[in-house]
Amino acid sequence: MENIFFTDKVQATKKIVKSFLQKELEPIKNEINQANKIPIALIKKMGKQGLYGPLIPQKYGGTGLGYIGHCMITEEISKINVAVSVSRTPCILMGYLLNKFSNELQKEKYLKQVASGDKICSICVTEELAGSNVADIKTTAKKNGNSYILNGSKRFITNAGLSDYYFIWAISDQNANPRGGLSVFLVEKDTPGLSIENPYNLMGINGIYNGNLELKNIEVPKENLIGVEGNGFNDLMEVFNIERFTLSSECNGLALTALEESKIYAKNRVQFNKPIASFQLIKLKIAEMATKLQAARLLTYSAAKLSEMGLNVTKEASMAKAYSSKTALKITSEAVQIHGGNGYTDNYPVERYMRDAKFFMIGGGTTEIQNLIIAREELKHSLKK
Numbered sequence: 001m002e003n004i005f006f007t008d009k010v011q012a013t014k015k016i017v018k019s020f021l022q023k024e025l026e027p028i029k030n031e032i033n034q035a036n037k038i039p040i041a042l043i044k045k046m047g048k049q050g051l052y053g054p055l056i057p058q059k060y061g062g063t064g065l066g067y068i069g070h071c072m073i074t075e076e077i078s079k080i081n082v083a084v085s086v087s088r089t090p091c092i093l094m095g096y097l098l099n100k101f102s103n104e105l106q107k108e109k110y111l112k113q114v115a116s117g118d119k120i121c122s123i124c125v126t127e128e129l130a131g132s133n134v135a136d137i138k139t140t141a142k143k144n145g146n147s148y149i150l151n152g153s154k155r156f157i158t159n160a161g162l163s164d165y166y167f168i169w170a171i172s173d174q175n176a177n178p179r180g181g182l183s184v185f186l187v188e189k190d191t192p193g194l195s196i197e198n199p200y201n202l203m204g205i206n207g208i209y210n211g212n213l214e215l216k217n218i219e220v221p222k223e224n225l226i227g228v229e230g231n232g233f234n235d236l237m238e239v240f241n242i243e244r245f246t247l248s249s250e251c252n253g254l255a256l257t258a259l260e261e262s263k264i265y266a267k268n269r270v271q272f273n274k275p276i277a278s279f280q281l282i283k284l285k286i287a288e289m290a291t292k293l294q295a296a297r298l299l300t301y302s303a304a305k306l307s308e309m310g311l312n313v314t315k316e317a318s319m320a321k322a323y324s325s326k327t328a329l330k331i332t333s334e335a336v337q338i339h340g341g342n343g344y345t346d347n348y349p350v351e352r353y354m355r356d357a358k359f360f361m362i363g364g365g366t367t368e369i370q371n372l373i374i375a376r377e378e379l380k381h382s383l384k385k
């Protein structure tokens, strides 16, 4: 399947990435889970290796590898420890945002730092009253001379407490339709008035920081407005497309490992004097897991390929996200089943994979919302005829 999508450059990069991750991530993958912390040193090493820069041009310190290469890297990290990839995702997305929408001064100032992993980013959209409905954001940005004053709160923010740069979506024009009144602001971590708390533990993806932000009269210079004022909603929709096939790649990496470990277990576990892999009901599970995973990867890489061709992938990215997340949950659940009692203990990692997989049906837009988008896009086309 990779032969369909990977150029020679992506194939060659895959070898380098795999060997880097074997050396730097594989030995500490369980420690990250147990300590519930991703070492900063790892992030810096990944940055140096170019893993934060595939969507940033070389001119600004990235590798310019492109969307397919980015999905490949995401899959490879996620095969070993998916939480490390989840923490990297906001940096990739905000690198994309800066490269696509910021002005030359901002690109010069920020992109190298993001591409190298020197500065960690958070994408701050979700609020108490604005979850699935991002158009209901209440955080405000009021113009005040040469700056904006931000007030409001954000929740469930990945990398909250770890990030250097918080990209805040706020209403800058109260009178406009919310979709035309949203703008994006870069808020640096030590800005007075910004407070961050991490008041809960997550069900899975151990190792990531996640928490809430309070913004009280935060003064942001106008130079930190990213993109055009009032264009924040449209910019976000573009970011979401990239986010969706990124999260799909995380699902697929996680599912590849769950399938691999299930095959090994099934070949080694003997019952009724035979390896359980020889029983047809177990073979059916393996066959269905492999087929669904192949379909999920095809959807994901084709969305990335279409993006690389400059096409709009709203529908394809949602299809990839909805299908890959459902598939990852199914495959990890079957992995637990194949492992029997062992699968339900923490002596084996498959129970963790199943908890990790559930995240992807919620984060980055729930499965229900992806399905609404797919149906909306499908129905648009039928109305034209």
Ligand SMILES: Cc1cc2nc3c(=O)[nH]c(=O)nc-3n(C[C@H](O)[C@H](O)[C@H](O)COP(=O)(O)OP(=O)(O)OC[C@H]3O[C@@H](n4cnc5c(N)ncnc54)[C@H](O)[C@@H]3O)c2cc1C
Binding pocket: 090, 122, 123, 124, 125, 126, 130, 131, 132, 133, 155, 156, 157, 158, 159, 202, 210, 359, 362, 363, 364, 365, 366, 367, 368, 369, 372
């Ligand atoms: C671990 C984690 C990390 C996250 N990281 C970030 C981050 O970095 N930045 C950020 O901004 N956000 C982040 N989020 C937030 C995430 O994007 C939201 O949780 C998600 O979009 C859903 O919003 P909500 O939690 O408010 O649920 P709600 O919108 O309240 O939805 C609750 C349920 O209702 C369903 N529902 C809602 N509307 C409809 C509808 N119209 N039709 C049918 N069903 C509907 C949903 O699908 C869901 O099942 C993160 C969340 C988690 C759990």
